[in-house]
Amino acid sequence: MDYFVIITILVSIAAVFGYINVRILKFPNTIGLMLITLVFTLVVLALASIDKTLLLAERELITQIDFETVLLDMMLSFMLFAGALHTNFEQLKIQRWPVLVFATLGTLISTFLIGGLMFLVLMLLGLHIPFVYCLLYGALISPTDPIAVLGILKKVGAPKDLEAKIVGESLFNDGVGVVVFLTIYEVAKTTGNASIHVGEVLGLFGREVFGGVMLGLLLGYCTYRLMKSIDDYDIEVIITLAAVMSGTVIAQKLHLSGPLAMVTAGLVVGNDTVRGSAMSEITENYVDKFWELVDILLNTILFVLIGMEMLVLEFKWSYILAGVLAIPIALISRYVSLHGPISMFEKRLDFIPKTNKIMTWGGLRGGISIALALSLTTEMHRELFLVITYIIVVFSIIVQGLTVGGLVRKLMS
Template sequence: MDYFAIASILIVLSALFSYINVKFLKLPITIGLMLITIVFTVVVVAIGQFDDTLLQSEKELISQIDFKTVLLDIMLSFLLFAGALHTNFNQLKIQRGPVLAFATLGVITSTFLVGVLTYYLFIAFDYKVDFIYCLLFGALISPTDPIAVLGILKKVGAPKNLEAKIVGESLFNDGVGVVVFLTVFSIAKAPNVDVEVSEILKLFGVEVLGGIGLGLLLGYITYKLMRSIDNYEVEVIITLATVMGGSLLAHKLHMSAPLAMVTAGLIVGHDTVRSSAMSEVTEAYVDKFWELVDVLLNAMLFIMIGMEMLVLTFELNYIIAGLIAVPLVLLSRYVSLWLPIKFYAKKLQFIPKTNLIMTWGGLRGGISIALALTLTQDMQRELFLVMTYIIVVISIIGQGLTVEPIIKRITNRQD
């Protein structure tokens, strides 16, 4: 099956499932599409017990999609630019201290805590897994997924300062999380080779700081080009070129493309840039174009996540481990956020139970699955892949459906 056929099938399914969601379920797109896709896949599996034609076709489709490459190297840059473009820059600037602390200290602390807890979980079940592999699992599951978070928060109506913290953290912590994952991965891949601290700092500097620096440059160039003309068609193409060309350049320079796109998107979406570089017509077209890209890619992504269950090895002990890991991951996130929140609570206005809301609202998504797919068989790939999938599904459907009433209940009490 060629790429055009795969893309066509995914878009057709996206249109069909999106219609069903809007017409009948009326759920946020991320939740609705994942739920519909999982139900659809379960029905296909049930039918496959009598006639496996459709089941084999779906398996063939999902097996030919390189989920890691499609998400991390292609989709993520578009989705992050679109998300950053519509993020409240002024609120993010105010909350920059806690956002950076959550995205760095929070991710590192959560990685260690998840690693330790899962290691002792396996010991309790007399299942031998090396600690370094548990730490690797902690690294891939700790970053919150900006795609899932942004999709849910659009309909939640959270206070602006709280939304800035959650969205800001999710936009930046995936880049940091990938660096942490790659560092632990290099140690796990060659356990007998010493990893120098200088190498880790260099990797962090090139990936994270280099990515942010490249994003600043791309954003500035985009701003200057858009300011020099008044043609909405060309200006939309310029923003598209920024994402595609910028991502390609970031990969060539071994910099973080996601962080570059977040930074560029924040600059292009800044109120000052909008007012000085875009006419009202251009602004409307740029916003609508990237909203459409966001919706389409989100739809395709969460359909792929739902269909991934067909290629997983669902052994009973894997499922049990995944279910037990859900509260362990939530506990680790709660603890990892405690210190930054405690430190900044006196300096900035934090609503009551911010930690609880951010813990429950910190959804996991496709990024964790993509990172899990890079594990080798020696690293307990099938075990951690199933655990990750279970956590992601429960996170998006379970937490995603309940985060809105939790936020409203807490904020209403405050009022």
């Protein structure tokens, strides 16, 4: 099966799922797609007891996809650029220091907390997983999804400064989380079950983070200069597309963080100053609509892939129990990781009351965590961590996603 056929199938399924959500369910896209994907998975498994034709076809399709290449090297850059492009830059600028600390220190604390606690929980369940792989899991589940929560915050009328904190933190912790994940991933591949050397991790982390941000600033500036020198919305849209694609290739070749580069470039191109001086009104409209479409399409395809991948996993009871226990671990770890940074800045920037509770419950896990889990190797206990990640993402998007609006209203009243 060639890639054109695979893409055709995925886009077609994505279109059907999206139509069902808009026509019938009318949920926010992320929540609706997760529900439909979950139901779809259960239906296929139920039909397999009668006729395994559809299940076998799904499994054949899944085996043809190189998830690490498709998700980490391709889709992620587009999704993060699109998310950054539509972020309120002025509010983010005001909240830049707490956002920076949330995304760096908060992500690192969360990674080690989740990794350590999961190591103990899995040991109690009789699953003796090396600590390095538990740490790898901590890195992939720590990033939160800015797209999943943005629409909900806007709908409930959350304050702009709170929205900037949550969305800005989510954008940057995606980039930082991917860097932490890839750093530990490389160490895990080379050391196996050996201990991790902190200096080696920090060296790789520093190069990826700072190199990625600098590359993003350069890409954003070059894109701005090119767009400012012409007035043709078609070509300007293509320039933004070329910036993402070429930037991703350059980051891969130089071993820098592509996700952080794309977040930084998206913020530069999307800020009000660049928009006002480099884009006409029609160009701004076309650029925004194009990247909104790309983001929705890729997120929809990702949720389809999530459902299809679940069809080939083995759901052991110990895996399911580990996933259920991982839910409070992830929430507690996020609360603890945010407590310090919030305490540092809450008086200076006049944080609204209960910011930590809102950011903890509003920190939805989504496609990026699944994408990272899908890229694990068999030696890294891929099936175990995929099942755990799937359970957390389902809980996060459906339970937290449907209730975070009510929580914001209650805590703000």
